[in-house]
Amino acid sequence: MSTPADFRLLCRREEFTSHTSGILPSYMQANLLILPGAIAKDFEDLCHRNPVPCPLLAKTERSFDKLDNVSLITHSDHGFDIRTDIPKYHIFQGGRLQEKSNDCRMYWRDNYVGFLIGCSYSFEGSLISAGLPPKNAVLGQNVSMYKTTKYMDASGIFARCPYVVSMRPYKEKDLDAVRSITSEYKLTHGGPIDWGFDGAIRLGISDLSKPEYGDAIDIEDDEIPVFWGCGVTPHLAIETVGHLIEEPVITHAPGCMLLLDTTYKQFSES
Amino acid sequence: MSTPADFRLLCRREEFTSHTSGILPSYMQANLLILPGAIAKDFEDLCHRNPVPCPLLAKTERSFDKLDNVSLITHSDHGFDIRTDIPKYHIFQGGRLQEKSNDCRMYWRDNYVGFLIGCSYSFEGSLISAGLPPKNAVLGQNVSMYKTTKYMDASGIFARCPYVVSMRPYKEKDLDAVRSITSEYKLTHGGPIDWGFDGAIRLGISDLSKPEYGDAIDIEDDEIPVFWGCGVTPHLAIETVGHLIEEPVITHAPGCMLLLDTTYKQFSES
Structure with missing residues (x-):
């Protein structure tokens, strides 16, 4: 397995069904959400x-x-199929997890839209390279990760949806560099939205030792x-x-992302 | 005075120095912020x-x-000058209002960047047309307008900056239409971010009868x-x-906006 395209083929054949952390680390990975057409527009808006908790990278175009x-x-010698090319899917009904599967073709309908959302794996690599590993x-x-009392700006049926934040502890002297x-x-959550113990209060996080x-x-x-x-914000x-x-x-199962044919640098400059 | 270009010329000649509410109502108006180059990038980010409280329409390009x-x-027969073409400017120093002027040329420096931010005059007109006047x-x-306990996602020096919301009362049955x-x-704040008395609590507004x-x-x-x-959010x-x-x-003086040569419809489709 030497390219993301090869890796996606392994997923399609159900020969790889686990976490993608550390897989082909120079390439970008994306979170996935596949939604019914009736709410796709609300979600895109x-x-x-x-854009900070929900950085939209791309969506499917009238097809899977x-x-x-x-x-x-870019490399689709084997074709591309958003319904099979990630290791594991979660299928939700009425907001509750109903099934886990390595293949979601049986749930796909013609009006469905797949959304790729940026993931912060990209910037963790840069922090490590800079000697500031999380x-x-x-x-x-x-x-x-914490559910906050900050709510997203509403869009259609998506009202009163809380913002989820990830937290990494750092020394105050390193804050500017981090x-x-x-x-x-910018395409994968960007810089921190807030910091400090007063920041935790602003976000309504009452106990930092108990992440959700x-x-x-x-x-x-x-x-x-x-x-x-x-x-996690769009999933919540x-x-x-x-x-x-x-x-x-x-959705993708937690940690089981879509491998893309681009590095963050290539993508952000394209 | 029949066109926005004519109106801007009146402002430049200091023949009009008041509020722009109701002036050439079919045309868009914009909020203005002119910032030193050192913080322009932070503000753009x-x-x-x-984007909801700070909908950026355009910025100046290495010039006024x-x-x-x-x-x-589009109509600049008389030329365009962001330093003179609105009725009244406020000049801030250290975050405090220092001077009011109809002409800010003496404060402009080569590295300054002017930012045009969308304003909600546009959608109020549509609500009136639909029989749902605010x-x-x-x-x-x-x-x-209220200062909330919701904070913007930080960018550079702009940290811990509260979100300001405008409030219009409506009957619950009209909420979906509104x-x-x-x-x-979308380019001028879009739909409501929240609503209801529980929405006021989520936004940390303790007394609706006392807007800031x-x-x-x-x-x-x-x-x-x-x-x-x-x-008001970017001003705060x-x-x-x-x-x-x-x-x-x-900045522009409150209510004294820049008249643009486009309608909201033309602009959003361009």
Whole structure:
């Protein structure tokens, strides 16, 4: 397996069905949401109104094998199929997880739209290269993620949907460098949205040791929490308004992303 | 005075120095912020990260007489000069209002960048046409505006800057129509970000009868408050971080906007 296209073929054949963390690390990975046509427009507007937690990279174009941004999937000798080319899918009904599957073709309908959302794997690599590795990466743990009392700006049925943030502890002296490095990654959440213990209060996070998602990461005496927009936000939005959605909604299983044929640098300059 | 270009010339000659509300109502108007080059990039990113309260329409291009979006100022028989072509400017120093002037040429420096931000005058017209006039328009008052406990996603020096919302009371049965009409105005704040008395709580507004800006508008028993992103937000951002800005910052005086050579419809389709 030497290219993202080869990797997607492995997924399609169900020969790879696990996490994509660390797979072909120079290439971008994307979060996936496949939604019924009736709410696709509302979701697209939600992304445009809330680009930090929901950075929309591309969407499918009236089909499961074509994206509206052709620079993301360039090698399709084997073709491309958003319904089979990631390791594992979750299928939701009424906002609740109904099934896990390596293939979601049986749930796809003609009016469905697949959305690719940027993921913060990209900027973690840059922080590591700069000698500022996130603690979760050093410890081999998942980043801490919190549901906040900040709400996204509403769009259609997506109302009252809370913002989810990821948190990485840093020394205060490193804050400027960390902000500067990650703010370059505009297409994958960008720089931190807030920081510090007062930042936690502004975001309505009452207990930093109890993240709603991921692992609890200790914050040492000389560290402060730093908060970024998080790709779990659109998934929580689907759960929050799920009771209003009649048809099934499909997402990637946590950590099981779509491998793209581009590096972050190539993509952001294209 | 029959065209926006004629009107801008009147402003330049200081023959018109008042509010632009109701002037050539079919044309778009824009909020103005003129910032020192050192923080212009931070501000532009702030707009991209927070497009609902800060809808960036255009910026000047290395000069005071040219915009990077040419569809906004098309008639420049008299030339265009962002330093003279609006009725009145406010000049801030250290985040505080220092001077009011009809001409800001003496403060302009070569590295300055002018930013045009969308304004909600556009969608108020559409609500009136649809038989859903905002109460403030009916009463001839200013809209109620509140500083919230929701903060913008940070960008450079613009950290911990609160979101300002405008509020218009509506009957609950009209909410869907009001949301639908205003959500078309994506370039000028779009649809409401939240609504209802529970929405006021989510936004941290403790007393709806005491707006921080504009006039207090009564909410009747059969009405709920509806909240939109508000163009005062970027102005408050300048005040909030003003102590970090060494050079003068220039804005339009409240209500004294730039008249553009385009209707909302033409612009959004261009």
